[in-house]
Amino acid sequence: MFKVLVMDGISDMGIQLLYDAADVEVDKKNGLSEDELVAIIPDYDAILVRSATKVTERIMGAGNRLKVVGRAGVGVDNIDLEAATKRGIVVINAPDGNTIATCELTFAMIMSTARMIPQAYKKTVGGEWDRKTFVGVELRNKVIGILGMGRIGSEVAKRAKVFGMEVLGYDPFLTEERAEQMGVKLGTVNDICSKADFITVHTPLTNETRHMISRPQFELMKKGARIVNCARGGIIDEMALVEAIEAGIVAGAAFDVFESEPPAADHPFLNNPRIIVTPHLGASTIEAQENVAIDVSEEVLHILREEPFKNAVNMPPVPANVLNALQPYFNLGEKLGDFLGQTVDTAVSEITVNYSGDLTDVDTSPLTRYIVKGVLQHQLEGVNVVNAMHLAKSRNLNIVVQKSSASKTFTNLVSVTLKTKNEQFTLAGTLLSGYGERIVQIDQYPVDFAPEGNLLLISHNDKPGIIGKVGTLLGSNDVNIATMQVGRKVIGGSAIMVLTIDKHTPQNVLEQLAALPELTNVREFSL
């Protein structure tokens, strides 16, 4: 039974999938401190959070069953991604579910700064009928600058166009072509700050975006500019904004997010009549909360059940077409790595993977992760596809990936060579339509067997009678052979035998086999 801890008031409707799952037990909790989480996390396989709970290195360190942290939302700045990756914990988010909600809040904020709706409301309910103070501005024919043209920024741009605004955008990853399609003019941050009447930010908070708008940018702004932040506190320098308002540069600002949340009671935004504030409500609509919780629950179930999942934040994204093409090979890749990992007793220095045939046309890096995971799991604790590459790198293990255009015999072929200081071993496998996964080469020997169960790999000299001797010895020890394959390069030369055995071969039988003079090596593998 998987145990999932659901924090931060994530929508019950959205996580219904988890409640309905027979293999999942859900606990909902709120407002736990780090210490309280550290105390209970060892019981859980997954934790789901919004932005309030900080999933720290300490919490993950204590979560020895923890496989996945699910963020029911976009920003993962409350999750220690590096710590998660090191421990092989998958971090997933729900990048699409709250785009419209946040975009709509942004627009509400833009309009509120233009028309001072919250300030007017406050006075009116306070008994004042003030029609002079609240003379606003129109959006039509104004310039809006959007910093960060991702999901939310692009939706804001669409709506701004409908309001008759000229849209300037800045995003290092936005191409001119795409900007043109959206009717957005590209500019630098400073360009935009000097031209825009409204500026709204929609980037994550990173080292590059922290205080992206600070004193120098406020100095460039037109008198009367209005600023909106519904992304992350810290993208706009809060103190510099207060100064720009005092200097008469900025006419109004609307902030949904703060450098520190919740802001201190004496935060200068909280009693400034030109600044509108909301308590991080961007994603707080019924629809968005349901969407993000559904998305994250689906992915958490996939991860817990060891099924393929779409995108993890701490793994490179895999486009759907690539995932579809590679998914059938994941098990083969892991089995090849698993087999190879059992062949060596010393540290692996290099893994060379060669993809040929159909596999040359796709980005095979997700498949390489499975191979590396398979190898490393015999050398290290807690290896999975999330941390496999990280662990390989941290151990100076060289991963070489090659592609050759066509395999002579197979439509697809994955060949993996493992090198240690003194030896190397090669395996190749393929996916045969109608037969599934097959190992088709061991070192230089052609073979053909399914990578599963208990295997005996025997090296010997190609002489008559050896197969009989091996069969008799195993049979007399009650070890039943399910399949047998012999591979050799030349008659009378060195050869190998691969036997699939119904159950684990006892150690004394392995020793008897090794004592047969014709056999040069006997090893047991379990896949």
Ligand SMILES: NC(=O)C1=CN([C@@H]2O[C@H](COP(=O)(O)OP(=O)(O)OC[C@H]3O[C@@H](n4cnc5c(N)ncnc54)[C@H](O)[C@@H]3O)[C@@H](O)[C@H]2O)C=CC1
């Ligand atoms: N207030 C709230 O409740 C919510 C806030 N957010 C925040 O909004 C932000 C944007 O969300 P999405 O649009 O969904 O993300 P997204 O990933 O689709 O877009 C972010 C964009 O920022 C751009 N970017 C990254 N570094 C940049 C830089 N240095 N300069 C300019 N652009 C840069 C990226 O290229 C990307 O296009 C995130 O930080 C997210 O956490 C999201 C949802 C709700």
Ligand SMILES: O=C(O)C(=O)COP(=O)(O)O
């Ligand atoms: O999705 C995001 O990045 C958000 O900021 C939303 O935060 P929340 O889930 O409402 O705490």
